Amino acid sequence: MSRLGATIRKPVFILAAILPVALFAEFVMLEGVVGISLPSDRGSALSSYEIRDKGTELHFITRNKRFSIVDVWSKHGSASEALVLRESFVTDRQGGIEGARSTVKVEALNGSAVRWSFEETGDNGEAMNQLYEVKKFGCCDAPNTYTYFSLRDGRKLRTTHAELNREEFAALEQTLYD
Numbered sequence: 001m002s003r004l005g006a007t008i009r010k011p012v013f014i015l016a017a018i019l020p021v022a023l024f025a026e027f028v029m030l031e032g033v034v035g036i037s038l039p040s041d042r043g044s045a046l047s048s049y050e051i052r053d054k055g056t057e058l059h060f061i062t063r064n065k066r067f068s069i070v071d072v073w074s075k076h077g078s079a080s081e082a083l084v085l086r087e088s089f090v091t092d093r094q095g096g097i098e099g100a101r102s103t104v105k106v107e108a109l110n111g112s113a114v115r116w117s118f119e120e121t122g123d124n125g126e127a128m129n130q131l132y133e134v135k136k137f138g139c140c141d142a143p144n145t146y147t148y149f150s151l152r153d154g155r156k157l158r159t160t161h162a163e164l165n166r167e168e169f170a171a172l173e174q175t176l177y178d
Contacts, residue, residue, distance in 0.1 A: 007106070049061065057096075060091075062090070064089045065086065065088050065089075067086055068085045069084055070083055070085070071083075072130065083110060085106055089103075090105075091105055094102055098139055099140065102121065102122060103120065104123075104134045106119075107151070115154075116153055118154045122134060130173050131148050131157070132148070132149040133146060133148055134146070134147045142164070143161040144161065145161055145163065146161070172173075
């Protein structure tokens with residue numbers, strides 16, 4: 001066996017040379033190609049757009065991010081704590097076709113840790129008192145869809161084709177305290 005072959009097979013060589021190269025390649029792929037960011041990037045929000053040819057069709061893709069700070073009440077309504085919501089909105093609109101494929105992703109940050117997250121088909125969303133509403137615009141004469149999530153734990157509470165009136169909204173919010 002040659003000296004080079006024997007050296008390559010030694011565990012010290014693998015740890016000192018091959019492992020760092022593999023980890024660096026993985027970092028480049030995740031950060032640059034897939035778009036997964038380091039935790040230090042979680043405190044910033046970037047928006048972007050691109051125009052892409054997919055087959056013979058032209059697609060307009062937007063990615064918008066924002067942060068919102070909300071006060072979330074405890075189960076018994078006795079104390080509140082501030083959460084930072086990192087909201088991401090991705091829309092893929094195809095030229096010449098009504099409607100768009102859109103998603104809303106929300107992550108609740110408590111310091112640097114992600115407490116909960118959800119992703120829902122929808123065009124926009126906003127925090128409303130103790131709930132988060134995701135709205136999907138109707139297409140081709142279909143009604144809008146409204147989905148409501150708890151800001152306490154991110155669980156889906158209700159989906160409806162009619163926006164909740166004041167009494168329905170209060171009743172849904174009350175289920176968080178029961």
